[in-house]
Amino acid sequence: MSRITLQQATTVITAAFAKAQELKLKPLGVVVLDAGGHVIAYHRQDGASTGRFQLAVGKAAGALFLGMSSRKIGDMAGERASFLSSLGPIAPSGVVPAAGGIIVVDAEGLAIGAVGISGDLSDMDEACAIAGIEAAGLRAQG
Template structure:
């Protein structure tokens, strides 16, 4: 289960990595496996639409079962399919890097993180750092 405290820690670590690298101000959303928002933060200076983009990156990752980088690559190869997915999802899928699945030790999906504010590659770097630096599986 992805708790509020773990989701918050993932966000804080992602933002810390972004500050270390001097990325543009970010918005970060963490969703549970059902696509429900657990936690969200927006840095000062991040645009007001950044929430929708961050949420869409995470939601699209959950909806398709892979990160939004893969969704972006598939969009480039088959734009008609992505246009259809965007329509079917009510515009919630954002095919740009920055959406990453959060998995347990058995590769079961716990949720997803979505980040928006810098270029997609940098958004993804921060997302991966946030997940990597949080101990999702503490020893019993």
């Protein structure tokens, strides 16, 4: 598989929302990007704040931009703060250094897109992203 389809993106979002409901989370925004960082699909739950789109895209696009999950980017922030702060002008969709942005890979481990979620605690956002990816029959980068 070399790309994420709209149907798969919709499944990711639906399953992520189901996981959020199961965990009783705050309202989320979920975005699915293709490998080039373009939005395939985005939904925001009722009651989610207006910044959820930008934060979700920043998590997913930042993961694609640096080739690692937004959690790993956040872990790196303490040691390389000046590096991360320099990315603003060159990262077209931003880089948000908090868990919730997961790269989706094909069978060979090549990035085919990413999922970004914002709305609750970052760990919970990430759990919903992984649940959505798995529900769509896709693979999260290890």
